[in-house]
Amino acid sequence: MTDHDHDHHDDHGSELSETQLRVRALETILTEKGYVDPAALDAIVETYETRIGPRNGAVVVAKAWTDPAFKQALLGDATKAVAALGHVSKVGDHLVAVENTPERHNMIVCTLCSCYPWEVLGLPPVWYKSAPYRSRAVKDPRGVLADFGVALPKETEVRVWDSTAETRFIVLPMRPAGTEGWSEERLADLVTRDSMIGTGLARKPGELAQ
Amino acid sequence: MIDPAAVPGLPCDGEGPVFREPWEAQAFAMALALHARGLFTWPEWAATLGAEIKRAQAAGDPDTGETYYRHWLNALERLVAEKGVADAKTLARYYNAWDHAADRTPHGAPIELRPDDFE
Known part of the structure; x- marks a missing residue:
């Protein structure tokens, strides 16, 4: 998806893995277009992590x-x-x-x-x-x-x-x-x-x- | 020995929590939210996810369950593109913007996207 080098380890910046970047990109687009609501996503995760088992x-x-x-x-x-x-x-x-x-x-x-x-x-x-x-x-x-x-x-x-x-x-x-x-x-x-x-x-x- | 059944509602198995990393949970939740909004049906989802798993297997993925949410994410991106919500170019633009945002954010601070990350 990108040829950007992710192996740099400078002390100043943060790093996100390729997968984390893809997930953030997708979530931002879907939120901006009104397809998902970040609060609703959090609620879904909370439900599956703590209540449904x-x-x-x-x-x-x-x-x-x-x-x-x-x-x-x-x-x-x-x-x-x-x-x-x-x-x-x-x-x-x-x-x-x-x-x-x-x-x-x-x-x-x-x-x-x-x-x-x-x-x-x-x-x-x-x-x-x-x-x-x-x-x-x-x-x-x-x-x-x-x-x-x-x-x-x-x-x-x-x-x-x-x-x-x-x-x-x-x-x-x-x-x-x-x-x-x-x-x-x-x-x-x-x-x-x-x-x-x-x-x-x-x-x-x-x-x-x- | 702790009996897992004695902890009500704890969806763990012998191999730890159901989501190993936060992004897995986010990807999982996005699929449920998009389905709830009617972007795709569960049969469409299952067919796409099944195809992504087959494709990954063919490319040498051991398919042991550890990489499951990677296939899940691939399926999400594919359906979002097929349904005309965001094409590969748009996904790449946001991917690069988040990468830029991470680079300029001091370690330990929350990473947030700004308009100039797209430049």
Whole structure:
């Protein structure tokens, strides 16, 4: 973009990396043209850094474990069911919840880029965005699960869901045994981010940190 | 051991915060804001980002997830140009102006753009 030399290190001036310059250039143009408002950008960043994370998804899962009507609503139309809980950040059109059972384990991936159920899980982990995961999840899901320390019974079918910009998925993990009578709040502590991507299982009661 | 699930709403994973540098967060937020304003649809965004990732892979990018927001920024610049908001020449003009502003700003002071940075 420029042949300016960025390797100079004089003591008087400041330096911005090529990437920082590109981001500042873009933001200035978009602000001047009225496409973005810097304060609104800050608000978006703040929301994703502090308020939206896997905990949102864990609350959804715990509710589905304890409330059969909500579970039915979630499996019927996850977009609507999740919105009813007050998670309003809508990215993409359809959120689909897929339920793990003893017969079938679900895993999500986005082979094209990194579509992800942001409104319930926050931002994707680095490995989710990596080429090895994006390609291997489809070709060798059991191998990927093994890398994550998950071994499933041979008879359990593994189903991989490829996300798109229109349809994104969240896995409803199986409720661990020995949690009868637990409150939603306590159950939510068992729900890990990876269990909602399908690269993990919900924690067992004994695995909960004291 | 700190249990990450015990910290409500903290979107961290074992590899640290979700944004490694402030510019990643800015680039992320710009895409959301432009989509909210209707500049592009999510399918358009996904197709452009997917194409940028493929292009980077072909050019030797290891595509391990670390460079994800670079692809993101490429996709943003491309869509902004395709939608007629700012062409490459305009982007370059502002890029050079910010570079000039950085050069004249004493280390540690906030870098701000002035009209004469464009000269």
